Amino acid sequence: MLIPLWLTLKVALLATLIAGLAGIGLAWWLSRSQFPGKGVLDAILVLPMVLPPTVIGYYLIVLIGRNGVLGRYLHDGLGINLMFTWQGAVIAASVVSLPLVYKGARAAFEEVDARFANAARTLGAGEFELFIRIALPLAIRGIAAGLMLAFARAMGEFGATLMIAGNLPGKTQTLSIAVYEAVQAGDDARALWLTLIISLVCMIVLVVSGRLLQAKH
């Protein structure tokens, strides 16, 4: 009963980490630069939030499937096959979570008063220092909110995960997939237990992160 939980937590935490790093980095870059096609790039980064998860699953299959655009090189060259693995599940969850971090972080960075950055520059701060000591701390609430949403999304990811990672108990059967299988098999007791477990875990995450965000003030 708990194996799907550990698997889900593992996948969701890693996916949030990856989506977090990528989302924050991209948000910082796009909040400060202007270039032709910026609007298109922004749209592409938000797209996974709007597309149905099964469509994302299909794109991923085309990309990393055994005969996929990248997949065939991964398999023939490195012997790596991401289909039906928990690593594949992490990729699927990262892709659907990225827009949530990106949007939250970008909005937060754009709210940071430009005068702080300029003042820091007159005092000799480099761009990286600007990011770490000025922008990030001031944007942390928005970023944290984005990360929380990303984690929740990664925990609940179902469609794309099912298509990429399949339903292998103990290896890739996350909680949401386990609930689905229990209902299909008519095992209501198991479905109920799994639902209660994930509801409890999500409640704890929300309460704890709510407290953390409050403590900032």
Place this chain on the structure above:
Amino acid sequence: MTLSTRLRGTVLAATLAFAGAAVQAQELVVSAAASLTNAFQAVGQAFEQSQPGAKVIFNFAASGPLLAQIQQGAPVDVFASADQETMNKAAGLIAAPTRADFAANTLVLILPLASTQAPKALGDLANASIQRISTGTPATVPVGRYTMEAVEKAGLTAALQPKWIFGESVRQVLNYVARGEVDAGFVYRTDAMIERDKTRIAFTVPTTTPVTYPIAQVAASRNPALAKDFIAFVRGPSGQDILQRFGFSKP
């Protein structure tokens, strides 16, 4: 009756009241095992032609989930499963006198067309060159149960245990093999015929339990007369002819 079943029943009754009796008399909802997809679509068309005004609505999925839907009150008129076990579990939900076997099938092992492997028997699947083998989830998909039975009989349960990639239905297993995501897969002969240009049959798998398909009218059917007509059509010469065209054999 639970609240949600009663609510569902009320909504359904209201919808039917709006739709009118004429529609109710003509529509038939058939839940059939995934392996019957192509054959039953053809049977449905032929049935509609033989009974003007009748409309068959199909619901294809693995037999297990179909049963779960019926147990939860889905408005199904006819249920056709890919093994006796699922129909046995449906005992309280079907009109027992209408239950009958209408087709038989064979279990085969298929490989992606481009595969260089050449397994000749189940034992060859234990080789290191075959890393991923697909079949249906045994708990809910009949083809998975037939497979596990055969594997157990050959004493290969432990050897093959780490290689399984379970599919939600036999058609998903077929798809995995067609796309080359797995090295081999267990499907029915009739499914292998559907993907002839992407897969090839390695060998036939003898099963302990014969692969037979039962069909029955759901007890709560809103249209038992039409349901019985459909079952008679499937078991009659026209239906059997179509099924055999798709590779099924007589029960």
